[in-house]
Amino acid sequence: MPSPEQLREQLATAGLRATQQRVAILAALRTLPGHPTAEQVFRQVRPANPTVSLGTVYKALDSFVAAGLLRRVADADGTRRRYDPDCTNHHHLVCQNTQEIIDYCDPQLDRLLQEFFAARGFENFQPHSYSLHITGVRSEA
Amino acid sequence: MPSPEQLREQLATAGLRATQQRVAILAALRTLPGHPTAEQVFRQVRPANPTVSLGTVYKALDSFVAAGLLRRVADADGTRRRYDPDCTNHHHLVCQNTQEIIDYCDPQLDRLLQEFFAARGFENFQPHSYSLHITGVRSEA
DNA sequence: CTTGCTGCAAATAGTTTGCAAGCTG
Protein backbone atom coordinates (compact mmCIF):
# COMPACT_ATOMS: atom_id res chain seq x y z
CA MET A 1 0.00 0.00 0.00
CA PRO A 2 2.26 2.89 -1.16
CA SER A 3 1.87 6.35 0.31
CA PRO A 4 0.64 9.28 -1.77
CA GLU A 5 4.17 10.62 -1.87
CA GLN A 6 5.49 7.39 -3.28
CA LEU A 7 2.76 7.40 -5.90
CA ARG A 8 3.56 11.00 -6.81
CA GLU A 9 7.15 10.04 -7.21
CA GLN A 10 6.30 7.08 -9.40
CA LEU A 11 4.36 9.42 -11.65
CA ALA A 12 7.14 11.99 -11.77
CA THR A 13 9.68 9.31 -12.59
CA ALA A 14 7.47 8.16 -15.42
CA GLY A 15 7.38 11.72 -16.73
CA LEU A 16 3.77 12.39 -15.82
CA ARG A 17 2.29 15.28 -13.90
CA ALA A 18 1.21 14.16 -10.46
CA THR A 19 -2.33 15.46 -10.36
CA GLN A 20 -4.68 14.48 -7.57
CA GLN A 21 -6.73 12.45 -10.00
CA ARG A 22 -3.79 10.44 -11.22
CA VAL A 23 -2.58 9.76 -7.71
CA ALA A 24 -6.03 8.51 -6.77
CA ILE A 25 -6.26 6.38 -9.90
CA LEU A 26 -2.82 4.89 -9.38
CA ALA A 27 -3.71 4.14 -5.78
CA ALA A 28 -6.88 2.38 -6.92
CA LEU A 29 -4.86 0.27 -9.32
CA ARG A 30 -2.58 -0.81 -6.51
CA THR A 31 -5.59 -1.71 -4.40
CA LEU A 32 -7.77 -3.55 -6.88
CA PRO A 33 -6.98 -7.22 -7.33
CA GLY A 34 -6.57 -8.87 -10.70
CA HIS A 35 -7.06 -6.95 -13.91
CA PRO A 36 -9.56 -4.17 -13.40
CA THR A 37 -11.54 -2.49 -16.13
CA ALA A 38 -11.73 1.30 -16.47
CA GLU A 39 -15.17 1.12 -14.96
CA GLN A 40 -13.92 -0.77 -11.91
CA VAL A 41 -11.15 1.74 -11.37
CA PHE A 42 -13.70 4.51 -11.66
CA ARG A 43 -15.96 2.96 -9.06
CA GLN A 44 -13.03 2.49 -6.72
CA VAL A 45 -11.83 6.06 -7.10
CA ARG A 46 -15.16 7.83 -7.17
CA PRO A 47 -16.36 7.66 -3.55
CA ALA A 48 -13.30 9.45 -2.17
CA ASN A 49 -12.97 11.73 -5.21
CA PRO A 50 -16.44 12.60 -6.45
CA THR A 51 -15.01 15.05 -8.91
CA VAL A 52 -13.14 12.50 -11.04
CA SER A 53 -14.96 11.61 -14.22
CA LEU A 54 -14.90 8.38 -16.16
CA GLY A 55 -13.32 10.15 -19.12
CA THR A 56 -10.45 11.21 -16.92
CA VAL A 57 -9.96 7.65 -15.77
CA TYR A 58 -9.66 6.56 -19.39
CA LYS A 59 -7.20 9.30 -20.19
CA ALA A 60 -5.13 8.64 -17.10
CA LEU A 61 -5.01 4.91 -17.79
CA ASP A 62 -3.91 5.62 -21.35
CA SER A 63 -1.09 7.82 -20.18
CA PHE A 64 -0.04 5.22 -17.63
CA VAL A 65 0.12 2.63 -20.35
CA ALA A 66 2.14 4.97 -22.55
CA ALA A 67 4.51 5.57 -19.65
CA GLY A 68 4.89 1.86 -19.00
CA LEU A 69 3.29 1.85 -15.55
CA LEU A 70 0.55 -0.44 -16.71
CA ARG A 71 -0.22 -3.00 -19.31
CA ARG A 72 -3.32 -3.17 -21.40
CA VAL A 73 -4.81 -6.62 -21.68
CA ALA A 74 -7.88 -7.81 -23.47
CA ASP A 75 -10.42 -9.57 -21.34
CA ALA A 76 -11.39 -13.13 -22.13
CA ASP A 77 -14.29 -12.33 -24.40
CA GLY A 78 -12.73 -9.25 -25.92
CA THR A 79 -15.55 -6.83 -25.16
CA ARG A 80 -13.69 -4.61 -22.81
CA ARG A 81 -10.19 -3.65 -21.94
CA ARG A 82 -8.55 -4.50 -18.72
CA TYR A 83 -5.45 -3.05 -17.19
CA ASP A 84 -2.80 -5.16 -15.63
CA PRO A 85 -0.93 -3.27 -12.90
CA ASP A 86 1.75 -5.92 -12.82
CA CYS A 87 4.31 -5.12 -15.47
CA THR A 88 6.61 -7.95 -14.64
CA ASN A 89 6.19 -10.93 -16.86
CA HIS A 90 3.62 -13.42 -15.74
CA HIS A 91 1.13 -15.97 -16.96
CA HIS A 92 -2.59 -16.45 -16.71
CA LEU A 93 -4.92 -19.20 -15.67
CA VAL A 94 -8.34 -18.80 -17.21
CA CYS A 95 -11.30 -20.66 -15.84
CA GLN A 96 -13.68 -21.80 -18.55
CA ASN A 97 -16.65 -21.77 -16.23
CA THR A 98 -16.32 -18.48 -14.46
CA GLN A 99 -14.13 -16.57 -16.96
CA GLU A 100 -12.00 -15.72 -13.98
CA ILE A 101 -8.40 -14.84 -14.72
CA ILE A 102 -5.78 -15.73 -12.16
CA ASP A 103 -2.22 -14.45 -12.29
CA TYR A 104 0.39 -17.10 -12.28
CA CYS A 105 4.10 -16.54 -11.73
CA ASP A 106 6.57 -19.28 -12.34
CA PRO A 107 10.26 -18.47 -12.74
CA GLN A 108 10.97 -22.08 -13.54
CA LEU A 109 8.53 -21.98 -16.44
CA ASP A 110 10.04 -18.71 -17.61
CA ARG A 111 13.45 -20.28 -17.67
CA LEU A 112 12.15 -23.29 -19.54
CA LEU A 113 10.63 -21.11 -22.24
CA GLN A 114 13.70 -18.91 -22.51
CA GLU A 115 15.88 -21.94 -23.03
CA PHE A 116 13.52 -23.58 -25.45
CA PHE A 117 13.33 -20.56 -27.73
CA ALA A 118 16.99 -19.69 -27.37
CA ALA A 119 17.73 -23.14 -28.74
CA ARG A 120 15.08 -23.01 -31.40
CA GLY A 121 14.90 -19.45 -32.70
CA PHE A 122 12.51 -18.04 -35.28
CA GLU A 123 12.77 -17.19 -38.93
CA ASN A 124 11.69 -13.58 -39.00
CA PHE A 125 10.79 -12.87 -35.45
CA GLN A 126 12.65 -11.56 -32.43
CA PRO A 127 10.86 -12.79 -29.33
CA HIS A 128 10.78 -10.43 -26.42
CA SER A 129 8.47 -11.83 -23.80
CA TYR A 130 6.33 -14.88 -23.26
CA SER A 131 2.94 -15.12 -21.68
CA LEU A 132 1.23 -18.42 -21.28
CA HIS A 133 -2.53 -18.60 -21.27
CA ILE A 134 -3.68 -21.73 -19.52
CA THR A 135 -7.31 -22.60 -20.01
CA GLY A 136 -9.00 -25.05 -17.72
CA VAL A 137 -11.39 -25.34 -14.83
CA ARG A 138 -10.95 -24.32 -11.28
CA SER A 139 -11.41 -27.23 -8.95
CA GLU A 140 -12.81 -26.58 -5.51
CA ALA A 141 -10.65 -28.52 -3.14
CA MET B 1 -11.40 -25.12 -50.07
CA PRO B 2 -14.35 -27.28 -48.96
CA SER B 3 -17.41 -27.67 -51.15
CA PRO B 4 -20.81 -26.29 -50.12
CA GLU B 5 -21.93 -29.84 -49.35
CA GLN B 6 -19.05 -30.38 -46.99
CA LEU B 7 -19.80 -27.10 -45.28
CA ARG B 8 -23.45 -28.04 -44.95
CA GLU B 9 -22.42 -31.29 -43.41
CA GLN B 10 -20.10 -29.58 -40.97
CA LEU B 11 -22.98 -27.41 -39.87
CA ALA B 12 -25.33 -30.34 -39.52
CA THR B 13 -22.78 -32.29 -37.52
CA ALA B 14 -22.44 -29.33 -35.22
CA GLY B 15 -26.21 -29.32 -34.74
CA LEU B 16 -26.86 -26.14 -36.70
CA ARG B 17 -29.29 -25.51 -39.52
CA ALA B 18 -27.47 -25.24 -42.80
CA THR B 19 -28.90 -22.00 -44.11
CA GLN B 20 -27.47 -20.33 -47.18
CA GLN B 21 -26.14 -17.51 -45.05
CA ARG B 22 -24.32 -19.80 -42.69
CA VAL B 23 -22.79 -21.77 -45.51
CA ALA B 24 -21.53 -18.54 -47.06
CA ILE B 25 -20.18 -17.30 -43.75
CA LEU B 26 -18.46 -20.56 -43.00
CA ALA B 27 -16.93 -20.53 -46.47
CA ALA B 28 -15.65 -17.01 -45.90
CA LEU B 29 -14.04 -18.11 -42.66
CA ARG B 30 -12.22 -20.89 -44.46
CA THR B 31 -11.00 -18.41 -47.06
CA LEU B 32 -9.90 -15.48 -44.95
CA PRO B 33 -6.40 -15.72 -43.55
CA GLY B 34 -5.54 -15.17 -39.90
CA HIS B 35 -8.17 -14.05 -37.43
CA PRO B 36 -10.88 -12.07 -39.14
CA THR B 37 -13.27 -9.66 -37.46
CA ALA B 38 -17.02 -9.84 -37.99
CA GLU B 39 -16.70 -6.87 -40.28
CA GLN B 40 -14.11 -8.61 -42.43
CA VAL B 41 -16.27 -11.70 -42.71
CA PHE B 42 -19.17 -9.50 -43.70
CA ARG B 43 -17.18 -7.79 -46.43
CA GLN B 44 -16.04 -11.13 -47.75
CA VAL B 45 -19.52 -12.62 -47.80
CA ARG B 46 -21.45 -9.60 -49.00
CA PRO B 47 -20.50 -9.34 -52.70
CA ALA B 48 -21.76 -12.81 -53.54
CA ASN B 49 -24.67 -12.63 -51.06
CA PRO B 50 -26.01 -9.08 -51.01
CA THR B 51 -28.89 -10.16 -48.82
CA VAL B 52 -26.77 -11.11 -45.79
CA SER B 53 -26.74 -8.47 -43.09
CA LEU B 54 -24.04 -7.67 -40.58
CA GLY B 55 -26.33 -8.64 -37.73
CA THR B 56 -26.70 -12.08 -39.25
CA VAL B 57 -22.95 -12.42 -39.47
CA TYR B 58 -22.69 -11.67 -35.77
CA LYS B 59 -25.41 -14.16 -34.91
CA ALA B 60 -23.94 -16.84 -37.13
CA LEU B 61 -20.47 -16.37 -35.68
CA ASP B 62 -21.90 -16.62 -32.19
CA SER B 63 -23.63 -19.86 -32.97
CA PHE B 64 -20.47 -21.23 -34.56
CA VAL B 65 -18.55 -20.43 -31.44
CA ALA B 66 -21.22 -22.07 -29.29
CA ALA B 67 -21.03 -25.13 -31.50
CA GLY B 68 -17.27 -25.28 -31.26
CA LEU B 69 -16.55 -24.59 -34.92
CA LEU B 70 -14.74 -21.41 -34.10
CA ARG B 71 -12.89 -19.74 -31.33
CA ARG B 72 -13.34 -16.23 -30.17
CA VAL B 73 -10.15 -14.33 -29.57
CA ALA B 74 -9.59 -10.78 -28.46
CA ASP B 75 -7.51 -8.68 -30.75
CA ALA B 76 -4.30 -7.20 -29.43
CA ASP B 77 -5.77 -3.94 -28.20
CA GLY B 78 -9.02 -5.46 -27.06
CA THR B 79 -11.34 -3.18 -28.98
CA ARG B 80 -12.82 -5.75 -31.26
CA ARG B 81 -13.35 -9.42 -31.39
CA ARG B 82 -11.70 -11.71 -33.81
CA TYR B 83 -12.62 -15.23 -34.72
CA ASP B 84 -10.08 -17.94 -35.05
CA PRO B 85 -11.19 -20.63 -37.50
CA ASP B 86 -8.47 -22.93 -36.28
CA CYS B 87 -9.76 -24.86 -33.29
CA THR B 88 -6.72 -27.01 -32.89
CA ASN B 89 -4.39 -25.80 -30.23
CA HIS B 90 -1.82 -23.31 -31.37
CA HIS B 91 0.22 -20.34 -30.26
CA HIS B 92 0.54 -16.75 -31.32
CA LEU B 93 3.36 -14.44 -32.25
CA VAL B 94 2.41 -10.82 -31.75
CA CYS B 95 4.41 -8.07 -33.36
CA GLN B 96 4.73 -5.03 -31.12
CA ASN B 97 5.13 -2.69 -34.06
CA THR B 98 2.41 -3.77 -36.41
CA GLN B 99 0.04 -5.50 -33.95
CA GLU B 100 0.04 -8.34 -36.42
CA ILE B 101 -0.82 -11.75 -35.03
CA ILE B 102 0.80 -14.79 -36.56
CA ASP B 103 -0.29 -18.34 -35.85
CA TYR B 104 2.41 -20.59 -34.61
CA CYS B 105 2.23 -24.35 -34.31
CA ASP B 106 4.85 -26.31 -32.50
CA PRO B 107 4.15 -29.87 -31.38
CA GLN B 108 7.49 -29.98 -29.64
CA LEU B 109 6.56 -26.98 -27.53
CA ASP B 110 3.18 -28.53 -26.80
CA ARG B 111 4.86 -31.65 -25.54
CA LEU B 112 7.24 -29.62 -23.42
CA LEU B 113 4.38 -27.76 -21.75
CA GLN B 114 2.36 -30.94 -21.23
CA GLU B 115 5.26 -32.59 -19.52
CA PHE B 116 6.13 -29.58 -17.45
CA PHE B 117 2.63 -29.21 -16.05
CA ALA B 118 2.07 -32.92 -15.67
CA ALA B 119 5.11 -32.95 -13.39
CA ARG B 120 4.17 -29.77 -11.59
CA GLY B 121 0.40 -29.71 -11.23
CA PHE B 122 -1.75 -26.97 -9.73
CA GLU B 123 -3.46 -26.49 -6.42
CA ASN B 124 -7.01 -25.80 -7.46
CA PHE B 125 -6.86 -25.83 -11.18
CA GLN B 126 -7.27 -28.47 -13.85
CA PRO B 127 -5.40 -27.30 -16.94
CA HIS B 128 -6.97 -28.16 -20.22
CA SER B 129 -5.08 -26.36 -22.96
CA TYR B 130 -2.11 -24.08 -23.28
CA SER B 131 -1.68 -21.13 -25.55
CA LEU B 132 1.54 -19.20 -25.60
CA HIS B 133 1.51 -15.54 -26.51
CA ILE B 134 4.92 -14.49 -27.74
CA THR B 135 5.46 -10.76 -27.99
CA GLY B 136 8.32 -9.39 -30.02
CA VAL B 137 9.19 -7.71 -33.26
CA ARG B 138 9.09 -9.05 -36.72
CA SER B 139 12.49 -8.82 -38.35
CA GLU B 140 12.60 -8.32 -42.08
CA ALA B 141 15.21 -10.71 -43.30
C1' DC C 1 -45.83 -27.46 -39.75
C1' DT C 2 -42.93 -25.58 -36.21
C1' DT C 3 -38.89 -24.00 -34.61
C1' DG C 4 -34.96 -21.76 -35.43
C1' DC C 5 -32.89 -18.10 -38.52
C1' DT C 6 -32.83 -13.72 -40.96
C1' DG C 7 -33.03 -8.79 -41.81
C1' DC C 8 -33.77 -4.52 -40.31
C1' DA C 9 -33.45 -0.84 -37.18
C1' DA C 10 -33.11 0.75 -32.79
C1' DA C 11 -30.66 0.08 -28.46
C1' DT C 12 -26.39 -0.75 -25.67
C1' DA C 13 -21.72 -0.88 -24.12
C1' DG C 14 -17.29 0.72 -24.08
C1' DT C 15 -14.21 4.06 -25.42
C1' DT C 16 -12.67 8.43 -27.63
C1' DT C 17 -12.74 13.29 -28.69
C1' DG C 18 -13.30 18.50 -28.49
C1' DC C 19 -12.96 22.27 -25.93
C1' DA C 20 -13.09 25.73 -22.22
C1' DA C 21 -11.43 26.13 -17.62
C1' DG C 22 -8.07 24.61 -13.95
C1' DC C 23 -3.91 23.04 -12.00
C1' DT C 24 1.16 21.68 -12.09
C1' DG C 25 5.88 22.53 -12.64
Place this chain on the structure above:
DNA sequence: CAGCTTGCAAACTATTTGCAGCAAG
Protein backbone atom coordinates in the same frame (compact mmCIF):
# COMPACT_ATOMS: atom_id res chain seq x y z
C1' DC D 1 2.85 31.76 -17.06
C1' DA D 2 2.81 27.82 -20.48
C1' DG D 3 1.18 23.66 -21.28
C1' DC D 4 -0.61 19.45 -19.80
C1' DT D 5 -4.83 17.79 -17.55
C1' DT D 6 -9.63 17.81 -16.34
C1' DG D 7 -14.68 17.49 -16.80
C1' DC D 8 -18.40 17.34 -19.43
C1' DA D 9 -21.08 16.01 -23.22
C1' DA D 10 -21.39 14.59 -27.67
C1' DA D 11 -19.52 11.38 -31.10
C1' DC D 12 -17.99 6.88 -32.42
C1' DT D 13 -17.32 1.95 -32.92
C1' DA D 14 -18.43 -2.59 -32.10
C1' DT D 15 -21.88 -5.55 -30.74
C1' DT D 16 -26.58 -6.96 -29.15
C1' DT D 17 -31.53 -7.14 -29.17
C1' DG D 18 -36.57 -7.23 -30.57
C1' DC D 19 -39.58 -8.70 -33.66
C1' DA D 20 -42.18 -9.88 -37.88
C1' DG D 21 -41.55 -12.78 -41.79
C1' DC D 22 -39.08 -16.79 -43.95
C1' DA D 23 -37.09 -21.25 -44.56
C1' DA D 24 -35.03 -25.72 -43.11
C1' DG D 25 -35.83 -30.10 -41.16
